[in-house]
Each structure stands twice: as C-alpha cells, then as structure tokens.
Amino acid sequence: MRRNVTDFHEFYTGALGGMVQHALVRKLGDFLKPDKQTCLAFGYVFPFVKETNDFFAVLMPGYLGAKSWPEGRLNRVAVIDEYPWPIETNSVDQLLIVHGLEYTQNPDAVLKEAWRVLKSQGRLKLVVPNRFGFWARSDRNVLGFGRPYSAGQLLEILRACNFVKEKQERALFTPPLSWRWVVRLSPYIEKYMGWLLDSFGGVHIVEVSKQLYAGLPVTVAETTKEKPVLAVKPTA
Numbered sequence: 001m002r003r004n005v006t007d008f009h010e011f012y013t014g015a016l017g018g019m020v021q022h023a024l025v026r027k028l029g030d031f032l033k034p035d036k037q038t039c040l041a042f043g044y045v046f047p048f049v050k051e052t053n054d055f056f057a058v059l060m061p062g063y064l065g066a067k068s069w070p071e072g073r074l075n076r077v078a079v080i081d082e083y084p085w086p087i088e089t090n091s092v093d094q095l096l097i098v099h100g101l102e103y104t105q106n107p108d109a110v111l112k113e114a115w116r117v118l119k120s121q122g123r124l125k126l127v128v129p130n131r132f133g134f135w136a137r138s139d140r141n142v143l144g145f146g147r148p149y150s151a152g153q154l155l156e157i158l159r160a161c162n163f164v165k166e167k168q169e170r171a172l173f174t175p176p177l178s179w180r181w182v183v184r185l186s187p188y189i190e191k192y193m194g195w196l197l198d199s200f201g202g203v204h205i206v207e208v209s210k211q212l213y214a215g216l217p218v219t220v221a222e223t224t225k226e227k228p229v230l231a232v233k234p235t236a
Contacts, residue, residue: 002103003142005065008044011142015178019186020143020202021047024098024127026190027171027205031125037093040117042085042110043100056096059085063103083109087117098127102146111161118210124163128154128204130170135202138176143202154204163208170194172202 003011011017025032025048032048034055041049041058049056051070058069058077069077080086082104095114104110114124129136129148136148149157155165173193174186194201 001145002063003145005067008142012047015183016141016176019174023171023190024048034094039094040092041096043098045096045098083113085113085117089116090119092117093119093122095124101126101128107157115161115210120212122210123207125207130201130204133200133202135172135176141176151204154206158208164211166209167207169205170198170201171205173197
C-alpha cells in the first residue's frame with residue numbers, strides 16, 4: 001500500500017516523524033549541502049532539504065500527489081510519471097531518493113533513469129526501509145508501507161543498474177515508539193547504539209556513483225522516448 005503527500009506531511013509533523021527527520025539529516029550530512037552543483041531529488045524529501053537550498057529540484061511521482069516547494073518562492077517541484085523522467089541526460093551532479101524506491105512497482109526502471117540523468121562521477125544517495133529493521137514491521141509509520149529491502153537485495157539491484165557502491169550504512173536504531181522518554185533518548189541511541197543495533201536499523205543509506213565504464217546499453221525503446229522538457233540548472 002502506498003502513502004501520499006498528506007500521509008507524509010502528517011507523519012513528519014508528529015513525534016515519530018521528528019525522530020526520523022533528525023536521524024536522517026544527521027546521516028545525510030554534506031550530501032544535503034551542495035556547493036553550486038546541479039542537484040535533484042525524487043520521492044518525498046521535504047523534511048530533509050532546506051527551503052533555502054537553491055540547488056535542489058524535486059520530482060514527485062504522481063501517486064504521491066502534489067506539493068509546492070519552497071513556500072513563498074518559485075516552485076521547484078514537478079509531478080511526473082515514475083519514468084521516464086523529464087530531465088536532460090548527463091545533467092545532474094547529485095541525486096537524492098527518499099520515500100521513492102520502496103513504493104515503485106518497477107525499481108529497475110527508476111534506477112536506470114537515475115543513472116541516465118547523472119553526470120559521469122555523479123552521486124546517488126538512497127534512503128530505503130530495512131527489511132529486518134524495527135520500522136518496517138510497524139504500520140504506524142510511513143516506513144512500514146511499500147517494499148522494504150535487505151542490504152543484499154538493495155546492492156544487487158544497484159549493481160544490476162551499473163552503479164558503483166561508495167558508502168553503505170544504516171540509521172534509525174530507536175524503536176518506532178512515540179513515548180516521551182523514547183523520543184528524548186532517540187538522539188543518544190542514534191549516536192551511540194548503532195554498533196550494537198546495526199542490523200535492526202530502520203533504513204539503509206547507500207551512496208553510489210555513476211562510472212562511464214559501467215554504461216547501460218541503449219535499447220530501441222529508449223531511443224524513441226520523448227525529449228525531456230525540464231532541465232535542472234543551479235541558480236545564480
């Protein structure tokens with residue numbers, strides 16, 4: 001079952017959503033602070049990307065619904081089909097996917113689009129629910145819906161799409177409970193207990209790169225796609 005933009009908004013304005021936001025922003029780190037690079041995001045990423053970040057544009061698959069972002073400024077969100085993406089080939093330096101891969105019915109097609117739009121040496125960062133984590137086993141949070149992945153499953157599909165792994169880790173070691181003491185202890189659990197609870201972390205965070213020697217073959221069907229209508233460019 002898929003979640004939509006209303007479900008995500010309600011979740012991230014609550015206690016559990018705050019825990020997820022805090023843990024993931026800490027882990028994503030410098031990836032969310034691009035220096036004049038062309039950056040793209042796919043899925044529901046608004047809790048993690050600052051509105052003042054002028055280098056991000058966001059693609060939202062139609063099943064999520066629509067959201068204008070950032071508030072009070074020129075909209076940088078496009079509602080699209082899952083694939084193909086209306087983005088120029090070899091035009092993106094960094095790509096972030098959150099709440100995207102677990103909901104798609106064709107993850108290979110989404111990842112091939114990600115590979116296509118990235119420049120050579122471009123980086124893709126994915127946040128995907130862990131099949132063995134606490135959070136994927138509870139339907140009281142947005143990570144409990146869609147398809148969770150084991151580490152092996154995720155790396156296998158990334159390799160099949162010719163991505164090269166750069167970094168792999170997990171986050172969300174705090175159980176998905178909104179009890180006050182759990183919420184208060186969450187930052188300390190995330191910081192100090194990962195070594196003990198690593199296998200049960202709620203999400204995989206994987207960074208991969210596009211290398212030219214790992215080029216995907218172009219099929220006849222792919223060469224007949226419509227021309228992209230959206231080009232992502234950094235603002236001055």
